[in-house]
Amino acid sequence: MKYRIAAVFFLLVFCAAGVFAAEPPQAKKLKVYISVDMEGVVGAVTGDQLGPSGFEYVRFREFMTREALSAVNAAKEAGATEILVSDSHGNGENLLIELFPPDVRVIRSWPRHLSMMAGIDESFDAVIFIGYHASTANVSGVRAHTMSSATLTSVKLNGVEVPEGGMNAAIAGHFGVPIVAVSGDDAAVAEVRKFTGAIPGAEVKRAISFHSAATLTPKTAQDLIRARVKEGVQQRATAKAYVLRGPVTLEITRSDARLACVRRVSGTAANGAQPPEPVAAL
Ligand SMILES: [Zn+2]
Numbered sequence: 001m002k003y004r005i006a007a008v009f010f011l012l013v014f015c016a017a018g019v020f021a022a023e024p025p026q027a028k029k030l031k032v033y034i035s036v037d038m039e040g041v042v043g044a045v046t047g048d049q050l051g052p053s054g055f056e057y058v059r060f061r062e063f064m065t066r067e068a069l070s071a072v073n074a075a076k077e078a079g080a081t082e083i084l085v086s087d088s089h090g091n092g093e094n095l096l097i098e099l100f101p102p103d104v105r106v107i108r109s110w111p112r113h114l115s116m117m118a119g120i121d122e123s124f125d126a127v128i129f130i131g132y133h134a135s136t137a138n139v140s141g142v143r144a145h146t147m148s149s150a151t152l153t154s155v156k157l158n159g160v161e162v163p164e165g166g167m168n169a170a171i172a173g174h175f176g177v178p179i180v181a182v183s184g185d186d187a188a189v190a191e192v193r194k195f196t197g198a199i200p201g202a203e204v205k206r207a208i209s210f211h212s213a214a215t216l217t218p219k220t221a222q223d224l225i226r227a228r229v230k231e232g233v234q235q236r237a238t239a240k241a242y243v244l245r246g247p248v249t250l251e252i253t254r255s256d257a258r259l260a261c262v263r264r265v266s267g268t269a270a271n272g273a274q275p276p277e278p279v280a281a282l
Contacts, residue, residue: 031124032080032233033177035116035168036068038089039133039143040184042204042221046211050143051090063218064089064131065096067183067204070225071128072104078233084124088116089131117168122175126236127168128229132184134191134207135163141187142207154253158244165192169242178239181232183225185213195242200228200235 038050041064047053049060072083085106087095092109100106112118120127134141136153146155146164155162157170165188169179179196182189189201202225205215216224232239 027081028079029081030079030126030233031082031084032075032126032128033117033120033124033172034068034071034075034083034085034128034130035088036064036071036085036095037116037129037131037133037164037184038064038094039145040131040188040204041067042218043213043215044131045142045205045213045215061094062096063221064094065099066218066222067130067225068095069099070222071130071181071183071229072100074226074229075126075128075233076101078230080233084119086116086118114171116164117171120172120175120177122177124172124175124177126180126233126239127172127177128180128232129165129168129182129184129192130225132165132182132188132192133163134185134187135161135166137161138163138187138191140207141191141210142185142205142213143210144187151254151256152252153255154251156249156251158249159251162195163188163191166195166242169195170244170248173242173244176241176243178236178241180236180239181229183221183228197240199239200232202228 038044038060041060043063044050044060049056051057068085072085075083083104085095085100085104087093087106087108095106097106107118114120134144136144136146136149136155138144146152146162155167157167165182169192172179179192179199181200182192183202183204185205185207186203187207189203193199193201202221204221204224205213207213
């Protein structure tokens with residue numbers, strides 16, 4: 001009898017072990033956010049590539065998409081389990097969403113909270129910048145500007161001039177998330193590293209002037225991005241989030257003093273509030 005009880009006991013133990021062994025190991029969660037701009041995409045140098053009215057736009061939105069896809073694939077190779085991509089250039093409707101894997105989500109168009117970083121929160125583990133450009137204060141970058149080339153000549157956070165990459169690094173840093181890789185021209189990559197430290201960077205072109213660059217070819221650029229992003233996601237533990245001390249001061253300088261005037265908006269807000277009175281230009 002004793003032997004029979006022992007046999008049943010061992011059978012149950014082995015069955016239980018078998019059940020547990022049959023379950024696949026749980027993949028460790030790794031959420032990656034990819035913010036994609038266009039001025040820093042391979043070969044982009046003028047408005048001819050950067051907007052729907054440009055004669056090369058159709059081809060270049062595909063190059064932009066392929067660069068974003070290179071980052072997506074690299075992140076997956078490095079273990080990413082969830083990826084959110086934000087289309088953060090121009091009208092926010094550039095990326096060819098049908099080319100992305102089915103498990104990726106893409107944020108499009110405006111307006112949206114946190115702009116080029118819409119959807120970021122503390123659940124993410126790493127951020128990647130693709131197609132980024134240098135700041136308006138940087139004389140050496142291709143299409144260098146910050147947020148609006150037409151209206152802003154300087155953007156500072158806590159007294160420090162920031163490119164869009166610096167601003168977006170601070171937003172990610174607010175949630176404790178580090179930037180782990182960046183692509184763009186050499187000026188953009190160098191500028192972003194001032195805020196992130198020496199993260200892997202894919203320099204897809206070398207800036208010659210505001211409208212000129214010595215560029216890689218698309219396939220070479222995509223391969224470079226894939227290699228650098230994979231490296232960045234793998235090394236994410238060494239990347240540091242860019243965290244600003246509060247209270248944060250935002251200082252902007254406009255190209256024309258009249259732009260500082262608040263325009264009166266007609267109508268009444270949904271909550272019944274009246275729009276503010278216009279103030280004098282600074
Ligand atoms: Zn842009």
